[in-house]
Amino acid sequence: MSSLSYSSPSSSSEAKWPFDVFINFRGEDVRYGFVTDLHSCLIHGGINAYIDSEDLRRGDEILELMKAIDESRIAVLVFSENYASSRWCLDELVKVMECRRLKKQRVLPVFYKVEPGDIRGLRGSYGDALTGHEKKFGQDYERVKKWKQALIEAADLSGWHYVDGQSQDETEFIERIVKEISTTVKRVPLSVAKYPVGVRCRVKEVMSLLSMVSNDVRMIGIWGTGGLGKTTIAKDVYNRIASQFDGCSFLPNVRETSSRPDGLVHLQDKLLSEILWKESLVVLSVDGGANMIRDRLCCRKILLVLDDVDHEDQLNALARECEWFGRGSRIIVTTRDKHVLTSHGIDLVYKVQPLDQDEAVKLLSSYALNQTNDISRDLIDKILGYANGLPLAIVVLGAFLCGRSRGEWESTLEQLAECPNEKINRVLKVSFDALDNNQKDIFLDIACFFKGRKMEYVTRVLDSCGLHTSIxxxxxxxxSLVTIVHDHTVQMHDRGVQTHDLIQQMGQDVIKRECPNDPGKRSRLWCYDDVYEVLSAATVRASHETIDNLIFSNLRAITELQLVINDYFLFLGGEPLMLRA
Structure with missing residues (x-):
């Protein structure tokens, strides 16, 4: 099979400019205040802005400064009252206008408390400064002439005019500048995936739920088991729509972060700092942070992604109500637990589907088949059968098998049949670890004994064991650990009973790890060889009474014993026997 290559549209092209923006300004006028705030806002918007420092204008640093101008995509000129008195500012200006002519660099002037007409006409402080330069550089008249020409040319460009603090809010003025710059530079995208196979069509489904043309505040959920690509989808959506909002925040690993001391406070602080770039806020408590989010963001159109949420407390702390956010805001929640969304009133939910066969082949080809040509289609199908459409499994196994021989592929499959891949299993087991004891017992019993059985049968047997099976x-x-299919059978994967099931294997691995070398000390037995070993006299050396206790302990209802007896006779014909301690 020929190798295939896929790359994300948002990350495939390399940047042509080392810097997005170069800021030219007179430090004594605006360094502490306007320029600092402008620079901070640009950085928070993911824009790589170079800020000039007059303290570094010595020797080689001057050459580095001119190089930075030459390598910037956009130059922002902050014309202030005493701008023209600095020969360094004027030299930079000449270089900027030269780059505009020769390299098509975009130049954006900001007239900060000065009139553009005074600069074009070389009047006021600008006229006085240039007159002083002419007297000082009488012998270098050409240099002063270039300064004048650059000032006149720059003042004719379209830009922004800030009069004073009474007529305009400086923060809103800066945000307008950054918003326009963002349309040219674009926000630095989040890394999505090396080979985002199948992402585009799933993103399309999420976009339909977001309904970007609507001006309401909308919360949506992205739901599915671990390793299906929920975070990948959310990142791609974030990259596509972030420029349409006044502020954005992507909070990854909410479950993990919130479990740490003051984890929710940290998340609240990060959310506010990413969206409110200028305001310095200190979050002291979860309740205080919730009130801050509500009060500070209620009039802002924001994009918020809460990734890997597993408890409603997290949503209550970070996005309790739609009324917390301004019109047009969008909140995206990814989770493994659909009930978290339901209990929060989020009914717009996209259930992530496994990769189909064509997508799975493309993804595996991208990782594993770009250096190897002798892998048979049968081996490829077996690997894909094991992965069962789970992108995480395909990526992990594909990267591991890349460049390996046919024999190594076969050996890997033999190993996987005995024990799950540790990296894949660790991700899937997160969902199991979050269960309570009743839920864990039900899950493990289904994984070991009841996958593929009718729901009514499973409920009767497990209820008789004292478990609360219905809830x-x-x-x-x-x-996303169990599925009830159309014929009312219990499955652990949407693909049905015929395919390999990574979730089932994860559950069975939990039992095997209870005592890896002695099946008799495990809580459940389902494999023929393990049952034979435990019940054989050479291994167990136990009385019939002990065996009876092993088989029938925890079965509370006498009327259900016949069900287990039936299982026993099926076992004699080769079917699994339910041995549950």
Whole structure:
């Protein structure tokens, strides 16, 4: 199979400019205040802005300064009252206008408390400064002439005019500048995926839920089991629409972060600092942070992504109500637990689907088949059958198998049949670890004994074991660990009973790890060889009474014993026997 290459549209092209913006200004006038705030706002917007420092204008640093101008995509000229008195500012201006002519560099003037007409006419402080320069540089008249020409040319360009603090809000003025610059530079995108196979069509589904033409405040959910690509989809959506908002924040790993001391406070602080670039806020408590988010963002159109949420407390602290945010805002929540969305009133939910066969082949080809040509289609199909459409599994196995021989592929498959890949299993097990004891018991029993059985049968047996099966299975469904298919059978994957099931293997691995070398000490037995070993006299050396206790302990209802007896006779014909301690 020929190798295939895929790359994200948002990250495939290399930047042509080392710097997005060069800021030219007179430090004594505006360094502490306007320029500092402008620079901070640009950085928070993901724009790489070079800020000039007059303290470094010595020797080689001057050459570096001119090089920075030459390598910037946009030059912002901050004309202030005493701008023309600085020969360094004027030299930079000449260089900027030269780059505009020769390299098509975009030049954006900011007239900060000065009139553009005074600069064009060389009047007022600008006329006085140039007159002084002429007297000082009488022998270097050409240099002063270039300064004048550059000033006149720059003052004719379209830009922004700030009069004073009474007629305009300086923060809003800066935000307008940054917004226009962003349309040229674009926000620095989040890294999505090396090979985002199948992402585009799933992003399209999420975009339809977002309905960007609507001016309401909208919360949507992206739901699915671990490793399906929820975060990848959310990142791609974020990159596509971020420029349409007044402020944006992508909070990754909410579950993990919030579990740390003051984790929610940290998340609240990060959310506010990313959106409110100028305001210095200190979040002292979760309740205080919630009030800050509500009060400071209620009039702002913002984009917020809360990635990997697993508890409603996290949503209450970060995005409790739509009324917390300005009109047109969008909040995207990714989670493994659908009930988190339901309990928060989020009914616009996209359920992430596994990759189809064509997508799975493309993704595996991108990772594993670009250096190897002797891998048979049968081996490829077996790897894809194991991964079962889970992007995480395909990526992990594809990267591991890249460049390996046919024999190594076969050996890997044999190993996977005995024990799951650790990296894949660790991601899937996060969902299991979040369950309570009742839910864990139900999940493990289904993984070991009941996958593919009718729901009514599973409920009767597990209820007789003292488990609260109805609410337990519903919780497993909401957490994408169990699926009830159309014929009312219990499955652990949407693809059905015929395919390999990574979730089932994860559950069975939990039991095997209870005692890797002694099956008799595990809480459940389902494999023929393990059952035979435990029940054989050479291994167990136990009385019939001990065996009976092993088989039937925890079965509370006498009327259900027949169900287990039936399982036993099926076992004699080769079917699994339910042995649950």
């Amino acid at each position: 337990g299975i519903q919780t497993l469904i909401e957490r």
